[in-house]
Amino acid sequence: MTAPQDARTGLLRADRHSEAQLRSIAAALNLFADHGVSGTSFQMIADATGVTKAAVYHQFKTKDALVLAVAEVALGPLEAALDTAEAEPSRTRARAVLLTRVIDLAVERRRWVRALQGDPVMVRLLGSHAPFLDLIHRVYALLLDQDADRASNVRTAIVSAAIGGAIVHPLVADLDDETLRTELMAVTRRLFDLPDTARKQDPARSRSS
């Protein structure tokens, strides 16, 4: 991670946002999680960051632009995980890496996951946003198997969907991150027939980059 590896990331470039923009984005993400996108106004973001509404409008011309910026920043780690996974030699290992990292990310940031994957405004906006659609396509290309029977792919779809569903569910809201992560990995491995080596144990860590 010491090398600069953001050269060709089409989706997220954190440096494309100013400090002020990043403050607004962070506040918006929290507000989206609590009130939904529709329920969050520029005034609320302004109040949360201690500036006026006009200042936020200076950073983002429209609400759509703000929502998109929030999505881009929030989905940046997913793109990085995808890059790492796609670099794996075998498809099986690539899947294991992707699922492990996605679960890690989602558990750590579960407070925000609902706003990204559940909000109808966000869903509609991302559905017409090419870079995001590309990202999703890469995820599915990795997880779904062209040669497998249909039932297998349906199950894959359900399991990957289930990860997102489990994370945002109130039933697991008071679980600590480590327990949730461990159990999600166990369930995922059981249903996905992943090798048990998803989380590497070798001290060298051998990322061999």
Add this chain to the structure above:
Amino acid sequence: MTAPQDARTGLLRADRHSEAQLRSIAAALNLFADHGVSGTSFQMIADATGVTKAAVYHQFKTKDALVLAVAEVALGPLEAALDTAEAEPSRTRARAVLLTRVIDLAVERRRWVRALQGDPVMVRLLGSHAPFLDLIHRVYALLLDQDADRASNVRTAIVSAAIGGAIVHPLVADLDDETLRTELMAVTRRLFDLPDTARKQDPARSRSS
């Protein structure tokens, strides 16, 4: 189902709503699914039902009252499923019945599930609504085992959460109901160690037309 069985249902009494109210509720449920609760106005509901905003306000004094009415009507079938499940002799059978019926209900009505379980306004409102909390408590009392180890209950929580997550996920959006139901049941049975007799086979019912 021919007998009148709505005598003591505390949550839902469809007959407590007028015809006009039920029209508004149905329109609201669809609009909630598309735009979220915050993104849906009385004006939109009025337009969808062909009346004016004031007419809708005559039916529901506040937006909270409308949202609650929508939730009550939508969750009625869940309460009925719980009644049926709790009447089963064994806990194992009760669980199987509940999960089967919940999956059936959720798959058939998946278009609306997101609005009920994912919307932050809905979540907040239901979280402070005693009859709904009772309902949820009954669900968990059936699914979670007091005598089981913690890991087992965590897994139960994750699996039940996953059902909700899988249903609303775009990845399975174009699956037909029967395939989705079958695969969800298979996954649930696999993770829940349910008996295979969840769906009765007696020819008296044999809907296999």
Add this chain to the structure above:
DNA sequence: GTCTATATGAAGATAGAC
């Protein structure tokens, strides 16, 4: 980048006639 001020419209809600 941030401010004050302002314009426009939509949302939540009520009053009173039919």
Add this chain to the structure above:
DNA sequence: GTCTATCTTCATATAGAC
């Protein structure tokens, strides 16, 4: 139950000064 009309508040957005 539904209508027209009205009120208030809020959200989106812009203009122009510091």
